Amino acid sequence: MKYTASLVKLNIDERISARRADALSRGIPVADDETLNFLLLTLAATRPKRILEIGTAVGLSSVAMLLACPSARLTTMELEEERYIEAKENFADFGVSDRVNAYLGDAGEILAMMDGEYDFVFLDGPKAQYEKYLFDLKRLMKKGALLFADDVLLYGWVSGEEPTPQKRHSIVDKIRSYLETVTKDPEFITSVLNVGDGVALSVYQGSDKQ
Numbered sequence: 001m002k003y004t005a006s007l008v009k010l011n012i013d014e015r016i017s018a019r020r021a022d023a024l025s026r027g028i029p030v031a032d033d034e035t036l037n038f039l040l041l042t043l044a045a046t047r048p049k050r051i052l053e054i055g056t057a058v059g060l061s062s063v064a065m066l067l068a069c070p071s072a073r074l075t076t077m078e079l080e081e082e083r084y085i086e087a088k089e090n091f092a093d094f095g096v097s098d099r100v101n102a103y104l105g106d107a108g109e110i111l112a113m114m115d116g117e118y119d120f121v122f123l124d125g126p127k128a129q130y131e132k133y134l135f136d137l138k139r140l141m142k143k144g145a146l147l148f149a150d151d152v153l154l155y156g157w158v159s160g161e162e163p164t165p166q167k168r169h170s171i172v173d174k175i176r177s178y179l180e181t182v183t184k185d186p187e188f189i190t191s192v193l194n195v196g197d198g199v200a201l202s203v204y205q206g207s208d209k210q
Helices: 014-025 033-046 060-068 081-093 107-113 127-140 166-184
Strands: 050-054 073-078 100-104 118-123 141-150 188-193 199-204
Touching: 014 060, 033 060, 033 118, 033 141, 033 199, 050 060, 050 127, 060 073, 060 081, 073 081, 073 107, 081 100, 107 127, 118 127, 127 141, 127 166, 141 166, 166 188, 166 199
Parallel strands: 050 073, 050 118, 073 100, 118 141
Antiparallel strands: 141 199, 188 199
């Protein structure tokens, strides 16, 4: 474990911790402690009212975000039906269902049909699609909104710190393309941080929507 990760003291509901451990034991991807802690820190700093999440999994990060932001509403989307159903159960168990709009389906298709403005985006869906989502995300983000993209260093493969397995070159290339695009986009201010498996934080500087 790296030194910074060893310092993390994640302060979340014990029931969420237990369900996160159970999800991991079943091979369901959940944000690691360092990433979730940093996510909750950014939420505490920005206090968003409307959160957009791509990649619900079983809804545990969604629940943690909503408990940290009692006045926020969240829109989230998940491709796999079993995870979507479990997420809906978790929303009900933690009493946040009335603040969630959950969609089952392909995020790219759903985003293209959405409107409205969001002040925080948690991008944690299929990594190879991050760049594809960016056009619609910009359309849906208001000026000053924060885009939190997870897993952008992907085991050190993207940064070159670890050798990329032969079968993973395509996804690594796509993540690098996303990072190149978002860091060069004049409408964003972006930093890539070695938090968890890599986080790209981008603040949208585009014009307010009319």
